[in-house]
Structures are given as C-alpha cells and as structure tokens.
Amino acid sequence: xxxxxxxxxxxxxxxxxxxxxxxxxxxxxxxxxxxxxxxxxxxxxxxxxxxxxxxxxxxxxxxxxxxxxxxxxxxxxxxxxxxxxxxxxxxxxxxxxxxxxxxxxxxxxxxxxxxxxxxxxxxxxxxxxxxxxxxxxxxxxxxxxxxxxxxxxxxxxxxxxxxxxxxxxxxxxxxxxxxxxxxxxxxxxxxxxxxxxxxxxxxxxxxxxxxxxxxxxxxxxxxxxxxxxxxx
Amino acid sequence: xxxxxxxxxxxxxxxxxxxxxxxxxxxxxxxxxxxxxxxxxxxxxxxxxxxxxxxxxxxxxxxxxxxxxxxxxxxxxxxxxxxxxxxxxxxxxxxxxxxxxxxxxxxxxxxxxxxxxxxxxxxxxxxxxxxxxxxxxxxxxxxxxxxxxxxxxxxxxxxxxxxxxxxxxxxxxxxxxxxxxxxxxxxxxxxxxxxxxxxxxxxxxxxxxxxxxxxxxxxxxxxxxxxxxxxxxxxxxxxxxxxxxxxxxxxxxxxxxxxxxxxxxxxxxxxxxxxxxxxxxxxxxxxxxxxxxxxxxxxxxxxxxxxxxxxxxxxxxxxxxxxxxxxxxxxxxxxxxxxxxxxxxxxxxxxxxxxxxxxxxxxxxxxxxxxxxxxxxxxxxxxxxxxxxxxxxxxxxxxxxxxxxxxxxxxxxxxxxxxxxxxxxxxxxxxxxxxxxxxxxxxxxxxxxxxxxxxxxxxxxxxxxxxxxxxxxxxxxxxxxxxxxxxxxxxxxxxxxxxxxxxxxxxxxxxxxxxxxxxxxxxxxxxxxxxxxxxxxxxxxxxxxxxxxxxxxxxxxxxxxxxxxxxxxxxxxxxxxxxxxxxxxxxxxxxxxxxxxxxxxxxxxxxxxxxxxxxxxxxxxxxxxxxxxxxxxxxxxxxxxxxxxxxxxxxxxxxxxxxxxxxxxxxxxxxxxxxxxxxxxxxxxxxxxxxxxx
Numbered sequence: 001x002x003x004x005x006x007x008x009x010x011x012x013x014x015x016x017x018x019x020x021x022x023x024x025x026x027x028x029x030x031x032x033x034x035x036x037x038x039x040x041x042x043x044x045x046x047x048x049x050x051x052x053x054x055x056x057x058x059x060x061x062x063x064x065x066x067x068x069x070x071x072x073x074x075x076x077x078x079x080x081x082x083x084x085x086x087x088x089x090x091x092x093x094x095x096x097x098x099x100x101x102x103x104x105x106x107x108x109x110x111x112x113x114x115x116x117x118x119x120x121x122x123x124x125x126x127x128x129x130x131x132x133x134x135x136x137x138x139x140x141x142x143x144x145x146x147x148x149x150x151x152x153x154x155x156x157x158x159x160x161x162x163x164x165x166x167x168x169x170x171x172x173x174x175x176x177x178x179x180x181x182x183x184x185x186x187x188x189x190x191x192x193x194x195x196x197x198x199x200x201x202x203x204x205x206x207x208x209x210x211x212x213x214x215x216x217x218x219x220x221x222x223x224x225x226x227x228x229x230x231x232x
Numbered sequence: 233x234x235x236x237x238x239x240x241x242x243x244x245x246x247x248x249x250x251x252x253x254x255x256x257x258x259x260x261x262x263x264x265x266x267x268x269x270x271x272x273x274x275x276x277x278x279x280x281x282x283x284x285x286x287x288x289x290x291x292x293x294x295x296x297x298x299x300x301x302x303x304x305x306x307x308x309x310x311x312x313x314x315x316x317x318x319x320x321x322x323x324x325x326x327x328x329x330x331x332x333x334x335x336x337x338x339x340x341x342x343x344x345x346x347x348x349x350x351x352x353x354x355x356x357x358x359x360x361x362x363x364x365x366x367x368x369x370x371x372x373x374x375x376x377x378x379x380x381x382x383x384x385x386x387x388x389x390x391x392x393x394x395x396x397x398x399x400x401x402x403x404x405x406x407x408x409x410x411x412x413x414x415x416x417x418x419x420x421x422x423x424x425x426x427x428x429x430x431x432x433x434x435x436x437x438x439x440x441x442x443x444x445x446x447x448x449x450x451x452x453x454x455x456x457x458x459x460x461x462x463x464x465x466x467x468x469x470x471x472x473x474x475x476x477x478x479x480x481x482x483x484x485x486x487x488x489x490x491x492x493x494x495x496x497x498x499x500x501x502x503x504x505x506x507x508x509x510x511x512x513x514x515x516x517x518x519x520x521x522x523x524x525x526x527x528x529x530x531x532x533x534x535x536x537x538x539x540x541x542x543x544x545x546x547x548x549x550x551x552x553x554x555x556x557x558x559x560x561x562x563x564x565x566x567x568x569x570x571x572x573x574x575x576x577x578x579x580x581x582x583x584x585x586x587x588x589x590x591x592x593x594x595x596x597x598x599x600x601x602x603x604x605x606x607x608x609x610x611x612x613x614x615x616x617x618x619x620x621x622x623x624x625x626x627x628x629x630x631x632x633x634x635x636x637x638x639x640x641x642x643x644x645x646x647x648x649x650x651x652x653x654x655x656x657x658x659x660x661x662x663x664x665x666x667x668x669x670x671x672x673x674x675x676x677x678x679x680x681x682x683x684x685x686x687x688x689x690x691x692x693x694x695x696x697x698x699x700x701x702x703x704x705x706x707x708x709x710x711x712x713x714x715x716x717x718x719x720x721x722x723x724x725x726x727x728x729x730x731x732x733x734x735x736x737x738x739x740x741x742x743x744x745x746x747x748x749x750x751x752x753x754x755x756x757x758x759x760x761x762x763x764x765x766x767x768x769x770x771x772x773x774x775x776x777x778x779x780x781x782x783x784x785x786x787x788x789x790x791x792x793x794x795x796x797x798x799x800x801x802x803x804x805x806x807x808x809x810x811x812x813x814x815x816x817x818x819x820x821x822x823x824x825x826x827x828x829x830x831x832x833x834x835x836x837x838x839x840x841x842x843x844x845x846x847x848x849x850x851x852x853x854x855x856x857x858x859x860x861x862x863x864x865x866x867x868x869x870x871x872x873x874x875x876x877x878x879x880x881x882x883x884x885x886x887x888x889x890x891x892x893x894x895x896x897x898x899x900x901x902x903x904x905x906x907x908x909x910x911x912x913x914x915x916x917x918x919x920x921x922x923x924x925x926x
Contacts (some may be wrong), residue, residue: 011713017720084712105716106749109723180789192694198811222778222814223785 002028003120005048008066009082010039010057014105018051021109022116035062039069046070049078049119051112067097076126078119082107101162104196115162122149122162139172140217140231142208153211163188164204167197171218171228180225201226244648248641252634259626266615266622272609274586278573281588285604286571288500289590292510292602292617296594298490303455304512305485312478313341315457316556317488320355320362326445328412328436333364338554340366343475350475352463356488361448363388363459369441371465375408381468383408386444386461390454391483400455409435409442417446432524448450456483489518497521505607510592510731512600513567515557524550524585524607549578562589566601575608584608647679651686658690668694708752715752717833718745747790754884761815761888765895768809774805775838782817783836793825793834800839807920808896816892819885820913824851828910843919852910861902865890889913 009015012033030047034036035056050070056062063081070077081102101115119211125147135146141154146227149165151158160168170179170187179187181197187199201218208215219229241252258745292298318336325332333340333353340351351366365386375383385408394400406418406425417431430449435442448454462472478484493510497519500508507522552558562572566589573588585605592600658667668691722745726738776799783797817836824834828851835850856864860871870883893900896918905912 011717013717014720016711017717017724021720021724024727084709084716105712106719107718109727178785220811220814221781221785222810223782223818224789 002026002050004028004030004047005051005116006030006032006038006042008032008035008056008063009053010055011053018112019111021113025113027116033057035059035066038066042066042070042073046073046077048123049080049116051080051082051116054081054083057207059195064097067099071098075125078113078123080115080119098159099161102162118149118162121147137169137172139175139228141212142168142172142217144169144172153208156211158207158211160204160207163209164200167200168204171226175228175230178221178224178227184225197225244645245638245641246834248637249634252637255626255630255633262622262626263619266619269618270611270615270665273614274575274608277586277606277608277611278575278588281586281604281606282571282573282590285588285590285602288508288604291594292493292496293594293599293744294494295496296599298492298496299512299599301490301592302493302512302518303453303486303488304514304516305455305487307514308480310456310478310485312484314484314487314516315341315352315354315484316516317354317356317361317486319489319491319494320357322357324355324362325355326362326432326434326447328434328443328445330364330366330443330445339556340364341477343477345463345473345475348461348463348473348475350459350477352459352477352810354457354486356491359450359453361452361454363446363448363475364443365446365459365461366438366443366683367441367461368856369463371466372437372442373464373467373469373628375410376467381463382462382470382472384462384464385409386459388446389458389483390452391456392452393455405431405446407433407435407444407446409437409444412437412442415444452487454486457486458483487516489719494519505609507605509552509558509602509605511558511602511603513598515559515563515567515601517556517558518600522605524605524711530860531598549583552605560589562587563601563603565589565810566591566603567598569598644679647683651679651683655686658694698833710753711748711752715745715749719749761812761891764812764815765809765891768895770807770809771897772805773808773810774804775808776802776804778808778810778813779836779838782814786821790825793828793830794832795821796833796835798835798837800837802838802840802845803919806845812892812895815838816889816915819889820849824849824888825852825887827851829853832910840919845919847915848912850910850912852905854911855904855908856902856911864902865900889915893917 003026005022007015007018007022007029009018009031010033015031015033019031022029030041032041033056050066052063052066054061054063059065059144067079070079075098075170078100079098081099082105083102083107100119103112103115137144137146143155144151144165145151146169149162151160151165166188167184170184184197184200201220205215205218208218217229217231219227221227263264265750303317313533314340318339321332325333330337330353333355336353336355340353343350343352347370349368353364355362355364362530367384369384373381373383375385381578384583385713387404387406389402389404391400391402404420405428406420407415408416408418412435415433415435416427416432418425419428432447433444434844435768457477459477461475463474464472489510489512497508498512499519502508502522505522506523507520507524509520510518512518562574565572569591571588571590575584577584586608587606588604590602590604591598592602719742722738722742726735726742729735729738779797779799783795786793787795821834821836828834832852835848836851837848839846856871864883865886866883893915896915896917898915900915902911902913904910
C-alpha cells in the first residue's frame with residue numbers, strides 16, 4: 001500500500017512540484033494550502049508522513065499548530081518542517097515540537113526524497129521490530145542506531161532530528177578526523193551552507209550538554225570544520 | 233586660563249551670567265544722573281532761597297522804621313569798639329550772676345591793663361538797657377566810711393540822643409560797692425552824689441574780683457557809652473588806675489537793633505537747617521535765627537547701607553555762628569542793591585551751604601541785607617536716600633533677574649543635556665542607532681522644536697538604518713521562495729528527463745539557481761553575524777594555537793596560495809569570541825586571496841606592545857586609494873574591478889570584519905605597504921587582563 005504523505009504548503013508551485021516528484025516515487029500525496037483544511041482532513045485520517053510549511057497564508061505560525069495537533073494524535077508520525085528562514089530553525093528547535101527534521105526550502109528534491117525514505121525506514125524498523133543486522137556506532141557514551149536513526153547518550157535517548165543524526169554519525173564514525181562543513185552537509189544530505197552547519201552543531205551540542213554538563217567532544221577546528229574529540 | 237579669556241568656549245550659563253553682569257552698569261549710570269539731579273536740586277534750592285529772601289526782605293523794607301529805630305552808628309566814625317546790645321531772655325533776674333548772659337558770653341568784650349581786666353556785655357529787655365560787667369581785680373578796696381580814701385568803683389558815662397541836637401546830653405552814673413548784693417547807683421547832682429533809684433544794680437564778689445549787673449531805667453537808649461573801672465589796689469591810694477572801655481575822650485558807639493527786627497526774625501517759620509541773618513547796611517548782624525545743623529543725617533536704619541551710603545556725619549563747621557559782622561562778595565553786592573545766590577563749599581569736606589543775599593531797600597536806599605542760608609546736606613541726604621532707594625530697587629530687580637535667568641538657563645541647559653543624553657543612549661559609538669529615539673512631542677519653544685526635529689530625524693534615521701540592515705535579510709527571505717520554486721521545478725525536470733543534452737541544460741539552470749542562492753545567503757551575512765554577536769561571549773583562548781590552527785587549515789584548504797604566520801612577543805592568552813574571530817579572519821584572508829599575487833605569501837602577523845595587540849593580514853597586490861580606506865568597511869561597498877570580481881561579491885565581507893572587530897572593541901584599518909607593493913589590514917585592540925576576566 002502506497003504511503004500517504006500530507007503536504008501543507010501555501011505556495012502552490014512548490015507544493016505541486018514536490019507532489020509530482022513524490023508521486024513519481026510511488027507516494028500518495030495530499031496537498032493542503034491552509035491550516036484549517038489540513039486539520040479537517042487530519043481529524044478524519046492521519047497521513048503516514050507530514051511535510052509542513054511554517055508560515056501558512058495569514059498565519060505565520062500555522063505549521064506549528066498543525067505539528068502540535070499531529071503530535072497529540074500520534075507520537076510516531078514523522079514530521080518534516082520546511083522553512084524559508086534559517087533563523088526559524090532555531091525557533092522550531094527551541095519549541096520542542098517533536099519534529100523529525102527541519103529543512104530550508106532551498107533543499108533539492110533529491111535530498112528531500114532521501115529524508116522521506118530514511119524516515120519511513122525508521123518507522124518501519126520501529127514498528128516491525130525487524131530482526132535486522134545490528135548496526136550501531138558507539139563512541140564514548142554516544143550510541144547511534146543506524147537502523148532506527150535514534151541516538152542515546154549514556155543510554156538516555158537523545159531527541160535529535162534526522163539531519164542532526166546524520167551529522168553526528170559523520171563525526172562519530174571517525175573520531176579525531178576533521179570533517180569540513182561541506183562534508184558534514186553532504187553526509188546530512190542537505191544544501192551546503194556554512195552557517196546552517198554551524199547552527200546544527202550548536203543545537204547538537206546543546207542537546208547533549210542538557211544530558212551531560214561537561215560535554216565537549218564536538219570540537220571546532222577553526223578555519224576547517226569539526227571533529228569528534230575522543231576522550232582522553 | 234586660556235579658557236577663561238575666550239568667551240566662545242564658556243558654557244551657556246557663564247555666557248548668560250556675564251551678560252547679566254551688564255545690568256550692574258545701570259546703577260553706575262544712575263550715579264551720573266544723580267549728580268545732575270543734585271545740581272538741579274541745588275539750583276532749585278538757590279532759587280527758592282532767593283525767593284524766600286526776597287519775600288522777607290520786602291517785608292522788612294515795608295517796615296523801614298525798624299531800621300531807623302535801631303541804633304546803627306556809622307562805621308569808622310569812632311575809633312572805639314562798638315558795643316552790641318543783645319536781646320535778653322524774658323526771665324532775666326538782676327542778681328549779679330551771669331547765667332542769663334551765657335548765650336552772649338562769646339561776645340563779651342574785654343579791656344585789660346597789666347593786672348586787671350574788665351569784660352563788658354550789653355543787653356536789652358523790654359526797653360531797658362542791661363550791663364553785665366566782670367572785673368578781674370585781685371585787690372578789691374571797699375568803700376569805708378571810717379577811712380578816708382579812694383575805693384574800687386565804676387563810672388558809666390553815656391550819651392542819649394535827643395530829638396534835637398541840643399537835647400543830646402551826656403550822663404554819668406557811679407557805683408561803688410560796699411558789700412555783695414544790691415548796689416546803689418549814684419548820679420552827680422550839683423556836685424553832690426545822689427542815689428538814683430531808677431537804676432538798679434546787683435554786685436557779687438568773686439574769687440578774682442567781682443561781677444555786676446546794672447539795669448537802666450526804661451526808655452534810656454544811649455547812643456554812646458563808656459565804662460570806666462576805677463581801680464584802687466591799696467587803701468589810701470591817691471589816684472585811680474582806671475580801665476576804660478574807650479579812649480579818654482571817646483565813647484563806645486552802641487549797636488542796638490530794633491526789638492521789632494529781632495521779633496520779626498524770631499517769629500519766622502524757618503525750615504530745618506535754614507538760618508536767616510538780618511544785617512545792617514554795614515554788615516553788622518542785627519539778628520540771626522535758625523541753625524544750620526541737621527537733626528539727623530541717617531539715611532537708612534540698616535547699618536551696612538548707612539555705612540555704604542552716608543559718610544560719617546560730621547558736624548557742619550559753622551564759621552559764622554558767632555559772627556557780629558558778616559563780609560563777603562555777595563553781601564557787598566547786596567549792600568550795593570544786588571541780590572545774589574551761591575553755594576559755599578568747604579575745603580576737604582562734602583559739606584556746603586547755599587546762601588541767598590538780598591538787599592532790604594526803601595525808596596532806593598539800602599537799609600540792610602537779608603541773608604538766608606540753608607545746609608545743603610539736606611539735598612545730599614535726599615540724594616543719598618534716592619540712591620539708597622534706587623540701590624534697593626536695582627538690587628531686588630537684579631537678584632530677581634539673576635534668579636529668573638539662572639532658572640531659565642538651568643532649565644534650558646538641562647533640557648539640552650537631556651536631549652543629548654537621550655541621543656547618547658540610543659546612538660552607539662559607531663553612530664548606529666540602537667533603538668528609535670523616544671522623545672515626547674511637545675508644542676513649545678524652539679528647544680521643543682529642536683526635540684521634535686531630533687525625534688523626527690532620529691526615527692527616520694532609525695527606520696533607514698533598520699531598513700538597510702534588514703533589507704538584505706528580507707530580500708533573501710522573499711527570494712528564497714521563488715528560488716525554491718525554480719529549484720523544485722528543475723529538480724522535477726531532471727528526475728524525469730532522460731535526454732543527456734537536456735539534462736546538461738537543466739543542470740546549468742540548477743547551477744545558476746545555486747549561485748543565486750549563494751548570493752542570497754551572503755546578503756544576510758551581516759544580519760547573521762549580528763545575531764551571532766548577541767549570543768556570543770568572550771572567552772580565554774590560546775591565541776597562538778588558535779592562529780596556528782586557522783592558518784594551517786587555510787594552507788591545507790587552499791593549496792594554490794601560501795600563508796605565513798609571524799608571531800612576535802604575543803601573550804598566549806587572549807579574550808576573544810573564537811567563532812566570530814575565525815569568521816573575521818576568514819573574511820580578511822578571503823579578501824587577501826582575492827587580491828594577492830599568488831607568487832608571494834599572505835602574511836598573518838601578530839605582535840604586542842604593552843597591552844596593545846596588533847594583528848595584520850598582509851598581501852602583495854594592488855593598493856587602496858586613501859579616499860577608499862574608510863569606505864571599504866561600509867556596508868554594501870565593494871571596490872573591485874571586473875577582473876577581480878567573482879560576480880557575487882556584495883561588499884559585505886569587510887563590513888562583517890568591522891562588526892566583529894567592534895564586538896571585540898578593536899579598531900580596524902587598512903594601509904598600503906610602505907613600498908606600495910600591497911596592503912595590510914590591521915586589527916588593533918587593548919588586551920584585557922585575562923586572569924581578571926577568567
């Protein structure tokens with residue numbers, strides 16, 4: 001059965017483009033251009049994945065409300081935020097809406113497809129509890145589950161988005177190796193933008209520091225990028 | 233000191249106060265005015281004196297009889313002293329004591345011999361002539377019935393004027409005291425001495441002689457008189473050693489003003505400090521009334537003002553007080569029939585007396601002179617009082633004006649300072665507005681207008697600054713959606729396109745779109761850095777290691793260029809925000825790479841003198857004109873020629889450098905190398921004590 005994707009986007013050209021591309025991939029796509037239409041539809045039936053724009057028509061934060069509504073209905077429903085503003089990424093992160101990923105709109109369709117596929121894989125893995133080959137990355141107290149795209153620090157789950165998961169994975173896979181911003185973005189399957197990487201790293205550090213105050217394994221190598229600093 | 237003498241550098245308050253001091257010139261100017269008023273008052277006083285004297289003189293003229301009644305002997309007719317007859321007080325008592333004569337004692341005339349003297353004073357009361365005679369005689373010989381011989385005695389000869397010359401006769405009276413008390417007055421009658429009971433006399437022995445008062449019968453008005461003290465010093469002395477009031481064959485003329493003239497002067501209502509003199513035509517004083525002294529010369533009850541304004545009141549030196557004769561040019565003129573008036577000033581004193589002299593004439597004949605004096609101190613007192621009033625009023629006004637102006641200027645200054653501090657609060661050191669100017673819009677004076685103008689200017693400037701700063705960010709936001717549309721459309725095409733040629737074309741369109749996206753990202757760089765600065769904080773960093781790391785990473789990233797790090801006497805620890813500092817270096821080095829000559833290295837040098845740290849990024853290549861050295865750090869300013877331009881340079885890189893430098897309280901400047909072979913960008917900052925901070 002085809003996966004149902006809800007696309008809430010007030011810019012018709014974009015939503016149609018995304019929809020046509022997604023349909024080609026075999027997804028069933030439903031487009032909503034305002035908050036109310038989307039909520040009405042979600043009352044009847046929840047999609048398998050939701051892509052939300054933050055600003056919807058006259059409501060600059062309409063996307064947040066839909067996200068809260070969906071999270072209230074289902075804790076496992078994958079949600080991706082699309083935004084035109086980098087600065088909004090921090091807002092979304094700060095609100096702790098439980099979104100699985102947040103991306104800027106200049107991301108390419110290929111990248112978006114990769115994310116959607118990854119999220120569905122995570123859901124499948126979680127739901128079916130498939131007896132897959134164990135795939136873990138473990139560095140210090142960090143443990144990354146490559147099948148479920150989940151992370152934990154000292155066995156406490158880390159609430160990180162998919163992009164953050166891939167960045168963390170790229171760093172932790174080769175401790176001590178410097179990863180440039182370009183490499184990190186490539187790993188995260190996102191557009192190359194220095195400041196976006198910087199803010200993703202910042203958010204990641206913040207999330208781990210919330211669990212361990214003295215965390216300083218993600219080290220900035222000025223002029224180059226970042227690296228996972230192994231514990232002495 | 234220099235500041236003190238250049239008024240342009242004074243503050244507003246000093247300027248206003250110095251202008252205010254000019255008010256002090258008003259009292260100074262008024263002093264000149266007061267002098268003129270004084271002169272006018274003098275003139276007025278003189279004319280009023282003249283008028284009064286004229287009036288009085290005319291009254292006297294109408295009573296010419298009074299002058300004819302008076303005995304006014306012609307001067308120079310007799311060589312003997314004139315004897316003045318003074319008006320005596322009504323409660324006169326004939327007792328030999330001279331207390332009733334006290335007022336006239338100064339006019340007592342003395343006649344002396346070797347060991348003796350005789351003092352004479354004449355008086356007049358109710359048509360009676362009185363004589364007061366004082367004899368100094370250490371050896372009094374009384375008349376003794378038992379002893380035959382001479383005794384001390386007085387002989388008074390006098391000539392009374394009859395209606396006809398033949399009636400004129402000389403009479404003599406004799407007194408020879410025996411004991412203190414009433415003395416009989418003898419007259420010669422047929423060669424025998426007889427007591428004339430009409431005469432009365434009272435005699436008193438003193439330590440050094442005796443004194444005697446003699447009262448003449450009513451109506452006897454001698455024209456000439458002679459007193460002889462017949463002196464005997466030893467008993468049985470054969471001859472007298474007489475003292476005469478005049479020569480042996482002469483008599484003293486009597487000056488005897490009419491009682492009516494005296495009464496006239498007595499009943500005049502004279503003003504304070506006024507004195508009237510009535511003189512006969514020869515300048516003899518017939519009578520004088522009034523005193524020149526003022527009862528009070530106090531100007532103010534305030535001792536300070538009194539001291540300031542009134543010279544210590546010296547008693548007027550009245551030279552004429554006791555005069556029996558007056559003589560001056562003015563009197564001389566009056567004697568010739570001319571009225572005159574003048575102010576008599578005393579040397580070494582500010583005291584003065586205004587005098588008016590007027591002739592008393594009858595049928596063209598000058599009978600006498602009327603002299604009216606007034607102490608000018610009264611005018612001066614008036615002047616001083618006016619000065620005091622003016623001083624008080626001027627002082628009050630001055631204080632009020634100073635207070636008002638001070639209050640006004642203080643208010644104005646505080647309002648201007650308030651405006652300045654409001655502006656200082658919202659404008660940072662670099663002249664950027666941090667927030668809109670909050671000034672209430674008042675409808676008042678020019679300062680309120682200034683406030684309003686500043687407010688308008690400030691809010692427009694703020695809006696403009698805000699607009700400029702947000703423009704790039706907003707623009708990037710607005711452009712992102714259409715770019716996203718183009719991108720997703722192209723992506724869709726690419727996914728469904730199988731034709732290799734088409735795919736190349738689509739890929740080109742995607743590349744162009746990507747570049748457009750990059751430009752937009754750069755556009756919001758400045759606002760991104762500003763956002764970052766809000767959360768960034770300075771931390772203690774091993775600066776040498778930091779620089780080494782950054783430079784080595786550049787070397788590894790950009791293998792076509794060579795980098796050289798030169799560190800000179802630099803403290804290892806510096807307080808910086810590493811992310812921002814790295815970004816600043818990033819911009820500087822990328823700028824250097826755009827312009828440098830690839831054959832020569834880009835030099836990054838850091839050195840420290842005392843606490844001043846200087847970081848330089850030096851590259852060989854084109855120099856920068858002097859006029860552009862400040863401009864290149866401005867927002868959206870790019871000075872590159874076509875070859876140097878990569879196409880998406882927005883002129884924000886060096887602006888970001890400036891922002892980050894300012895965040896570190898550092899100065900940024902650019903200079904050409906000495907040999908003009910390239911440029912050096914310098915970041916200069918004062919090292920903060922790391923230990924204190926950390």
